Each structure stands twice: as C-alpha cells, then as structure tokens.
Amino acid sequence: MKFRTVKGTRDFYPTDMAIRNWIVDTWKRVSLNHGFEEYDSPIFEYLDLFKAKSGEAIVSELFHFTDRGDRELAIRPEMTPSLARMINARAQSLPLPIKWFSVPRLCRAERPQRGRLREFFQWNIDIVGIDDAVTDAECIFVAVDFFRQIGLTPADIVMKINSRALLAALLSARGFAENRHADIFVVLDKRDKLSQDDFIKSVEKITQSGSRRGKEKTTLIEIGQAHGKTGLESLAGMAEGNKSAERELTRLRNVFDILNTLGVADYCEFDMGIVRGLAYYTGVVFEAFGKAGLKRAICGGGRYDQLLEVLGGPPMSGTGFGTSDVVILDLLIELNHVPTEATISKQNDFYVIDADANLFNEVLSLVAKLRKAGFAAEFSYRRQAIGKQIKQAAANNTRWAVIVGNEYTERGVLSVKDLDTGEQVEIPIRTFLDNPHAPMGK
Template structure:
C-alpha cells in the first residue's frame, strides 16, 4: 500500500533543509543581535483562543477538533494569539519592554494554491511594552536588516499609520462596525465599495476629499508634512501624522531610508492601533507580501492589563520562494567536511577512531562503513560536496598517520592526525 503526503503539505529533502536552515539561522542571528530572545508555544491551543481573536468565522479556515476529554482544540493558524496568551499566563509582571521571537509551523484549512499551503511556517517577533515610536522604528529596521543579510533583492517596505484614517472616521462619529467595513474596503483597495460605504455613513464631500487625500499618500516623509494642513483640525489624525513622522526619523537614524510612506495600508484587522507596515517582493507576483505588522493591543482581548505591542511575522515560505526565484545561494562550509575511508574492512575500527577524533574537534565527518571501493567513495565525496577525504590503510595504521586528499586540487599528503585536524580546522 502506498501512502502520499496530505494535501497542502510538503516534504523537504536534504538540500531544501540546508537552504531553509541557512535562512532561518541568518534571521535568528539578526534578531538576537537586536536583543530578542526565543519563545515557543504549543502547536495546538484552545479553540476559543482563536475565535476570541478572530471571530467564530475562523472555524471554517482552521483545523479544529475535540480531544478524548471533550475539549475543543485547534491547530494554531498563526502565532500572535498564542504569544499574547503566553504573556497573559506568564509575563504580565515581567519588566518591560519584553523582546521575543518565535519560529514554528502553522495550519490553515484552505484551498492549496501557489504560495499557499495548509502547513506553513512563520518567523515572528514581538515587543510588549516600551515606547511605540522606538519599538516600531527598531523592528522595521530589523526586518530590513534580516532580508538584506539573507540576500533578498528588490524588496519594498511600505509604512503607514491607521490612526490617521481612523481619526477622521472617529471625528465623524462613525460607528465601530462601519469603521471596520471602511477599513476593510481600503485594505482590499476596493474604492468603489469605499465610496458606497462613505455615502451610507453620510460623509460629506469635504471629508471624502480628506479621506482620499490620506489613502493616496504613497511617497516620502515629506508628503506627511504636506498632509498636516488637511488634518490640522482633526486632533487624532494630526497626532498620528506627527507620530508617524517621528517614527520615520528614528527609522532613518537606524540607517534605513529606502521605504515608502503608504497610508492605504490597513492590514484589515481591528486590533491594530497605530503604525502598520508591509514588505513586498514584486518577483513573487500576486503573493508578493512576505511580511506585515505594526502596533496593536491584543492583550486586552484576554482580560489582562492593556499594554501595546509591536510586532510582525515573516511568511517564511514566501521568503524561501523569493530566495529561489532570485536564484540566491549561500556559501556552505564544505572545506570543513571530511569523509573517512578505510581502504580495507580490516581498518574500519581504526577509521571510526579517526572519525571520532575529528568530530570531537567540530569537524563535520562522514565515514564509509559499508566497504565501498575507493573510487566509489571519491565519487560520493564529490556528489555530496565533501572537499576532503581521509584514507586509512596498513601504512597509516602502523605509522599513526592519515592520508589527506584535497578533492578540489586532487593533491594528497600523508601526515599526522593532529596536523590533519589543524589544517581542516583552519
């Protein structure tokens, strides 16, 4: 009987995993250099955690089930809710800001298509507490730093602030329900629907013009200075514009200036309260967005103290797709890989002792214990990017030496094991 992988999932082979580990570890290195520490949450949680955050409709999009005790559980569709639950359970009294990151798989029951899978991976960061302006600037600069270190090219960073458009809608006393619908239409760039919703809310042409002026900002920090005059009588919007200007100044101080101010970014989620940003890789076409985030207040959903958080999550699989589309490659440390070959089966135990000595010195070591011919072992080394072969025969055993062959140059030399270790270590 033949079994196939479930629909919407993937198998990753050796080269796939080497690439994914390289990208993951590169991002880890960047965020840890910024002072973030790793957390881990369960793959499944109480179903109510996700319905509280996203509404009952989320049930249609996720894997949920009852366990043997009759408890309603769900495989996590994302990690933000789990992080907020972790904070509420364990960290409310911890000193702020809390700077954390996470990496793990998530699950969505949706139709598999290009760039979308039922099991996928997120690499996210959260800052809980602290000063939003500086938190926002730091994570935007950090996201740019991570993508740059991975080698992703031609990506675009768009930054906005939901408080600007929400300020106008609050000024007009539009209901929370209608604000949600209006924000969703902006997020979908459905401007025909937007105009219809504004008409339904009896928004005058004067304020329609202000709203259109806001969502059409797609340029530089200087455009925000021009926008100030349009919203100077709307205190909430004016303050949001000033906050965004201040955040962008700090972003530039971090050394990142290649961003676009885009005030039509809405993120489509009610809990965002301020800065929002997204990163696009146009090479990915319709699935070009590889991350999104901002400042939000999610902890209040779980009956805890109100505290602002700032965060984002990389769509790790989309980063990998961009990595492949752009034909990127990493430099593997093949110079430090060795294959130990006993020339005859009589020398297998000697080869094992040599291999263990190499491994104890942090040298990646494979060993032939099957007894293949030397020619096949050399071919194996070439095919697996192993740059060095150590051969153990009668002479080597008697003289306490090894024969080291450089697979790139073809040169070989019989030397002491200590000398071989020193050479391979450098």
C-alpha cells in the same frame, strides 16, 4: 503511490530541510542580534482561545478536534493568542518591555495557493509594554534586517508603512463618523488590488448621498492615494489644526526618522494603502512587498493596543509582525536568491579512505578518533577503489579526504587531500591527530 502528503503540507527531504533550517536559523540569529528572547507554546490550545480573539467565524478556518476528555481543542493557526495568554498569566511579574520572538509551526484549514499552505512556519516578533515610535521602528528594522541578511536589496523589496491612528484622526477631522471608519479602511486596504476606476467606484459606494458626496469622495481619494514622501507632506496640510491628527503625523514621521538613523530608510516607504484587514491593529502598521512578480505581502505587522485586554489581561500596548517560510521561499525562488546546496547543507570535515581493504580497521579507528574529537567524519561502507571513495567523499560534501595507504603501517603517515583545491599533503599520523585541521593550515 497510495499515500501522499495531506493537501497543503510538505515533506522536508534533506535538501529541503537544509533550506528550511537556513531560513529559520537566520530568523533566530537576527532576532537574537536585535535583543529578542525566544519562547514557545503548545501546538494545540483550547478552541475558545482563538474564538475569543477572532470570533466564531474562525472555527471553520482551523483544524479542531475534541479530545477524550471532551475538550474542544484546535491546532494553533497563529501565535498571537498564545503569546497573549502567556503574557497575561505573568503580567504582574514580567519585566517590561517584553521583547520576544518565536518560530512556531502553524496550521490553517485554508485552500492552499501561492505563498500559503496549510502547514507552515512563522516568524513572530513582538515588543509589548511600551507605546513609542522607537518600538514601531525597531520591529520594522528587524524585518528589514532579515531581508538584508538573506541578500535582498531595496530593488527587491519595499516595506510600506502607514498609521491607522493617523488615518482615523484624519477621517474624524474631515467629518467621517467613527462608525464609518471600518468600511473606509477596507476600501483603502484594497486600493492596490483595484484599478483606478474600480477604486473610485468603491470610494463612491461608501460616501454619503447628498450634497456632501463630492467633497467626501475627493477627500477619500486624496487620503487613500497618498504615498511616498510627497504623500506624507500632502497629509500634513490636511492634519493642520487638528491636534490628534498632528500628533499621529508627528509619530509616524518620528518612525521614519528613526528608520533613517538605523540605516534602512531606503527599504521603507509611506503608503496610506496599507491598512491591514485585522481588526485589532490600532497604530503604525506595515507590510513588505516584493517589487517584481510576487506582489503578495511578504510580511506584515503593526501596533495593537487592546489585544491583551480582550484576552483577559491588563491593557498593554504591543507591536509586532509575522512572516512565513512559505512566502519567503516563494520570493527567493522567484528572485533566484535561494542559497546553493553546497553553502547550506551538512558538510563533513573528513572522509577517511582506505587504499586497500586490509586497512579498513585503521579507517574505522581513525574515524572513531576524529568523531570523538568533535569532527564530522565519514567513511565508505564498501571496500572499493580509491577513486570511488573519493567520489563518495565529494558527493558527501566533504572538506578533506584522509587517505590511509600502505605507508600508514609502514611509515606511520597518512595523506590529507583538500577536495576543493586538490592539494594533498603527507603527514605523520600523530601530528594529524594532534590537530587534524593543521595540515592544510586551517
């Protein structure tokens, strides 16, 4: 084959498209159920928009080009800058809070690997304008609800939750200067990727030399390894007496309380190892992980306080998350949870069959009437034996076969056959057309 899809891109044949639509439709349905409104933006933007958020280094990781008007443009690699641009443009008039979602097609010039391609669809949820634990919890709730909707249980997936604000407060309380926090974040974020020994080595690298070293190391390991209920309690002792740490701990506990009330606590777990590499996160952060096999983060998000401001808007706190169709699909394949074709691909209501080629005009006429009435009706392009036509009907995922035989012209009746049960009834044409679903009692 001379032509193929470009590296990291996919064709969507009807069977693939059915699965993609199933994922995207579920994203949309869940979003709407939770009170979010859909938005979208252009697929390309000024390159400067992405530079403003992520710096010059981002350029090599996105597809960019110069148009005929010498504009430096880039295909969007993420949705957040466009969202910020849209909100900033109407910051004075949009009612708060903003609860928006989108399912953009994105491109990143990365090297493809498991769970990551160069072109993909991403589900984005954001709540902007309110800085409160209830919105942190609501975002997590939405993500977990999606996992529930596609059939994943707490045995399949875990949502790990942390607070960068708590982490920062604890570090400050223990004497780590703020200019060291970023380095510490990086080490903690990699905790689960490293062996215990390598983690300790990494911690040692970022401790100060001299008398404080041992104490710093102990503290960082204690903080960094804290997870689960006991982990959260162990931090309580550490936060005691420090107002800012106590406040952030209360906030995080509040998030867990709300998640419990919302009924999704069994999916959620505190983990100090979730920090997220993105520099702009400031508060509660979270990532979902598959429990078996695919250890990659399935979805991730958190609270950002300065993002809109950085992109020229007013200071506004927001929280949100994103996940991609690629990683979701990989997870589902691994768990053998991909829905069967029959349940998600297109289904015909009727397949109209002639028992004799002379009756073909009646078939066409019937199909036209059924389609006009809003039913999905199909017929064979080839005049052949009834058995062959029924076979085609079944292959086309049809619910009812409508058989037009000599009795159609002689007695004014036709037969409707339920292709799932094999049950078949004969009814007058007029009765059928009055209510095509009636003969089978559905």
